[in-house]
Amino acid sequence: MSPRVRSSIAAGAVATRSTGSAVEISAIVHTRDSEATLDRALRSLRWVSELIVVDMESGDGTREIATRYGARILTASPAPRVDGIRNRYLTEASNEWLFVLDSDESVAADAADAVERLLDEHASAFDAFAIPRFNRIGDHVLRGSGWYPDHQIRLFRRGTVEWSDTTHQPPRVVTGLNRLLHLTPPDCLHIHHRNFRDLREFIERQAAYAINDRYPTEPEGFAFSDALARAYGELAERRAGSVDGDLSQALAMIMAWDQVIRGLLHWEGLEPRPPLDASAALPIAVARLDPQVASRRTRVLRMRAQLKGRLNRHPKLLGALREMRRRLRSVRGEGA
Amino acid sequence: MTPSANTLPVPNTLTAVVVSRGLDTLLRFCLEALGRALDACATLDRWTVVVVDNGSPSPYLREAFPGVELLRFDCGRSFAAANNAAVREYPADFYLLVNNDVLMERQSVADMLAVIAGAANVGVCGTRMLFPDGTIQHCGVVFSSSVGPYHDHRRKPADIVHRTDRDLQAVTGACVLIRHQVWTELGGFDEQYGFGLEDIDFCLRARQMGWRIVCCNRTDSLHFESMTPGRVELDVASRALFDRRWRGRYTVDG
Numbered sequence: 001m002s003p004r005v006r007s008s009i010a011a012g013a014v015a016t017r018s019t020g021s022a023v024e025i026s027a028i029v030h031t032r033d034s035e036a037t038l039d040r041a042l043r044s045l046r047w048v049s050e051l052i053v054v055d056m057e058s059g060d061g062t063r064e065i066a067t068r069y070g071a072r073i074l075t076a077s078p079a080p081r082v083d084g085i086r087n088r089y090l091t092e093a094s095n096e097w098l099f100v101l102d103s104d105e106s107v108a109a110d111a112a113d114a115v116e117r118l119l120d121e122h123a124s125a126f127d128a129f130a131i132p133r134f135n136r137i138g139d140h141v142l143r144g145s146g147w148y149p150d151h152q153i154r155l156f157r158r159g160t161v162e163w164s165d166t167t168h169q170p171p172r173v174v175t176g177l178n179r180l181l182h183l184t185p186p187d188c189l190h191i192h193h194r195n196f197r198d199l200r201e202f203i204e205r206q207a208a209y210a211i212n213d214r215y216p217t218e219p220e221g222f223a224f225s226d227a228l229a230r231a232y233g234e235l236a237e238r239r240a241g242s243v244d245g246d247l248s249q250a251l252a253m254i255m256a257w258d259q260v261i262r263g264l265l266h267w268e269g270l271e272p273r274p275p276l277d278a279s280a281a282l283p284i285a286v287a288r289l290d291p292q293v294a295s296r297r298t299r300v301l302r303m304r305a306q307l308k309g310r311l312n313r314h315p316k317l318l319g320a321l322r323e324m325r326r327r328l329r330s331v332r333g334e335g336a
Numbered sequence: 337m338t339p340s341a342n343t344l345p346v347p348n349t350l351t352a353v354v355v356s357r358g359l360d361t362l363l364r365f366c367l368e369a370l371g372r373a374l375d376a377c378a379t380l381d382r383w384t385v386v387v388v389d390n391g392s393p394s395p396y397l398r399e400a401f402p403g404v405e406l407l408r409f410d411c412g413r414s415f416a417a418a419n420n421a422a423v424r425e426y427p428a429d430f431y432l433l434v435n436n437d438v439l440m441e442r443q444s445v446a447d448m449l450a451v452i453a454g455a456a457n458v459g460v461c462g463t464r465m466l467f468p469d470g471t472i473q474h475c476g477v478v479f480s481s482s483v484g485p486y487h488d489h490r491r492k493p494a495d496i497v498h499r500t501d502r503d504l505q506a507v508t509g510a511c512v513l514i515r516h517q518v519w520t521e522l523g524g525f526d527e528q529y530g531f532g533l534e535d536i537d538f539c540l541r542a543r544q545m546g547w548r549i550v551c552c553n554r555t556d557s558l559h560f561e562s563m564t565p566g567r568v569e570l571d572v573a574s575r576a577l578f579d580r581r582w583r584g585r586y587t588v589d590g
Contacts, residue, residue, distance in 0.1 A: 108395075108408040109421070134395055141394045187391055190410045 022049040023112050026093030026158075027101060029071075030054045030082045034103035035061040037194060041103050042069040047112035048099060054089045056082075062103075080212040084165030093158055097123075100154045105133075105193045114189035115155065118181075127179040128156035133191040137247060138198050144240025144248045146255075149185050166214055199250055206258050215266040220322070224276050226308055227263020229301035231256040236302065348381035349428040350374070350449075355388040355418040356436035360396065362560075363387070363436045367404060369557075373440040379449055386426050388418045415509070416525035416534040423524060431519055435510040437562075438465065441555040448513040451501055451552045459518035459547030460539055462507025465559035466494050473559040476551040477506040477536060478590025484579065485536045488590055499553045505543060505586055507551050509535025510559055518542050531571040533578040540582055 027048040031038060032055070042065065045051060053066040056076045066073050074092060079085045082102075090098060097119060101107065108114075118129060132149035135142045142148055153161055153171050160179065163171040173180045183189060196202040216222075238252035267273060311318050352370060356363050367385065374383050386405045389396045391412030398406055407422055423431055430452070432445060448461045464475045471491045478488040485506060489497045509525075512535065522541050525534040539549045 108410040109425075110409040110411055110413070114411055136397070139397055139399055141397070143394065186393055187411045190395075192395060192408070 023047050023116055024049050024095050025097050025099050025115065026050040026052060026095040027099045028052045028054060028089060028093065029101050029103055031058055031062045031103045032056040033058045033060045033062060035065060037104045038062055038065045040106050041101055042071065044106040044111065045101060050094055052092055081165060083163045086163040090158065096158055098156055098158055105191050107191065111189060122181055126181040127160035127175045128153050128173045130180060130182045131155060131189050131191050132183060132185045133193050135193045135195050137196045137202060140247055143243040146238045151182055152191055154191060203254055206254060210258055210262050210265060215269050217269050217271065219270045219272060219274050222266065222270060222274060224263050224267060226305055227259050229305035231259035233302040233305055234259055350380050350383040350430040350432060351423065351426040351428040352383060352385045352432040352434060353388065353419055353422040354434050354436055355390050355415060357390045357412060358392045359436055366436050366439060367401065369439040370434055372442050373445040376442050377446045377449055379453065384426050386422045388422050390418050414527060414530050416529050417527045420524040420527060423519060429516050431514045433509055433512050437560040438511045439558040441557045444555040444557050447554045448552045451550050452513055452515065457548050458550050459515050459542050460507060460549045461513040462551040463511050463557055464551065464553040464555065465511060465557045468558065468560065470494055472497055473561060474508045474510065475553050476502050476504040477508060479505060479586045479588055480590050481588045486590065494556060501553055502551050504549050504551055505589065506536045506539035507549055511557060518547055521545055528577055529574045532574045537578060540586060
C-alpha cells in the first residue's frame with residue numbers, strides 16, 4: 001500500500017503539542033557525519049526553545065541539516081569519545097534545564113508534553129531525570145535484560161550533571177543520587193535509539209568503543225581474571241531468549257567477548273605487564289560445560305567482579321587492604 | 337438543503353487515522369485492508385494513513401509499516417486525545433477513523449464517501465460491520481430510555497438486517513468518516529472522555545449544529561471488537577460524563 005500523493009503538510013509533521021509554544025529547554029546534540037539520522041533527531045526536538053548542535057568535523061550534510069532546524073552550531077575539536085567533551089558544551093546552554101540527545105536518537109511526538117509535565121511536578125525535588133531508552137538492532141526493539149529499560153540521564157538542571165571521559169559510563173549527578181529520578185515505564189518519556197543495522201555494525205562499533213576507551217595504566221590491581229569474570233557476567237545477564245530470541249544470545253556473546261577484548265587492551269597498556277591468567281578461556285566455552293557447573297562458576301566469577309568493583313569505589317579501603325597484604329607478605333618473608 | 341451532487345466541491349484529500357497499541361499483526365492486516373479500500377476511492381486525489389502508536393510496549397517500526405505515517409506517543413492517551421492529535425498534524429478534507437481490529441471491505445470507503453458527497457448536510461458517515469461469525473456488530477446506534485445509546489441489531493444474523501443507508505443520531509467511532517468542517521466546528525472529540533462514548537458525544541454535538549449522521553449499510557466490513565488487552569468495555573467515568581451531559585437530550589428511538 002502506498003498513498004498516491006503524500007500530503008505536504010504531513011511530510012514535516014511529527015512533534016505535536018496541545019499548546020504549541022516552545023518549552024524553555026536547551027537541547028544539545030553532538031554530531032559527527034550524522035546526516036543519515038540527524039534530520040529525524042532534530043525534527044523530534046522542534047519543541048525546545050534553544051537547539052545547540054556540537055559538530056565534530058562532519059564532512060557530510062550534517063551542518064546543512066542543523067542549519068535548517070535553526071540550530072546554533074558549535075565546532076568541537078576531534079576527540080575519540082563524545083563523553084569526554086560533553087561537559088565543555090553544557091555551559092553553552094542559556095536555559096536552566098538541558099536535554100541531551102544523540103544524533104542517532106529521537107523522542108516521541110508527545111515528548112514536549114512529557115518533559116513539561118516532569119518539570120512541573122518534580123523540578124523542585126529533582127535535578128536530573130533518568131529516561132528509559134528503546135534500543136534496536138535491525139527490525140527488533142530489544143526488551144531483554146541490560147538492553148531495556150537502559151536508563152539514560154538526559155534531562156537535567158544546568159551544572160548538576162558531569163560526564164567522565166570514558167565510553168558509556170553513566171554521568172555523575174553532582175548534587176547526589178537522591179536528586180535523580182528514574183522514570184518508570186511504561187507510559188513515560190523514552191529515548192528512541194536506532195542503534196545498529198545488524199550484528200556486523202554492532203561488532204564494529206563495540207570494537208571501536210573498546211579500542212578508543214581509556215584504561216588505567218598502573219599494573220597494581222589488574223587481574224585478567226576480572227575481565228573474564230565480567231565476561232561471564234555479561235553472558236549470564238544479557239541472555240533473554242524469551243523476549244529477544246537468538247539475537248539476545250548473539251549479543252550476550254559479543255558483550256562477553258567485548259569484556260575479554262577490553263581486558264587485553266587494558267593489559268597491553270600496563271608497564272610492567274603482569275602475566276596473563278593461565279586459566280584464561282573464552283567465555284563461549286561455558287555453553288559446553290555442565291549447566292550446573294557453568295552457573296556456579298558464573299556466579300562465583302560475577303561475585304568476584306562485583307566485589308572488586310565495589311572496592312574500587314572506596315580507594316581508602318582498597319589502600320588499607322593492599323597495605324595489609326603487603327605487611328602479611330613481609331611478615332611471611334615473601335617480600336613486597 | 338440537499339444540492340445535487342455535481343455542485344459539491346470535489347472531495348480530494350483524506351486522512352485515515354488508526355489509533356493502536358501493540359497487536360502488530362492485527363494492525364498489519366487492518367492497514368492492508370484499509371489500503372485496498374482507499375485505493376478503490378476514485379474520487380480521492382490523495383490520502384494519508386496515520387498510525388498513532390499509542391504507547392505500545394514495543395514501539396512500531398517505520399520499516400514494518402511502509403507507506404504509513406507513524407505518530408508515536410510514549411504515554412498512552414485517551415482515544416479522543418490520540419485522534420485529535422493525529423488530525424491536528426495531518427489536516428485533510430475528510431477524516432476516516434478506523435480501529436486496529438477493523439478489516440475494511442474493499443468498497444466500503446468509496447461508498448461512505450459517496451454518501452457524504454451525495455448531500456452537503458451529511459457530516460458524519462458510519463459503516464456496517466460484522467463480527468467474524470456473520471452477525472451484526474454495527475449498523476447504527478440507537479437510544480433506549482433505560483441504557484441510552486446501543487448498537488442496533490447487534491448480534492443479529494446480518495442477512496436478516498436491511499441494507500439501506502440510514503439516518504441516525506449516532507454511529508460508532510470504530511470506523512467513521514467525518515468532514516473536516518464538522519471536525520473543526522466541534523473541535524474534534526471531547527478529551528474529557530477517558531474511553532468510550534466520545535464518538536456518540538461527537539455525533540450528538542454534530543446534530544446540534546445541523547449536520548446529518550448516516551450509516552452506510554452497503555458493504556460488510558469486519559470488526560473483532562475490544563481486541564486490545566486490558567481494554568474495558570466502557571469507562572465508568574466516561575459513562576457518567578455522557579449521562580450528565582446528554583440524558584434527556586436525545587430522542588429515544590430504540
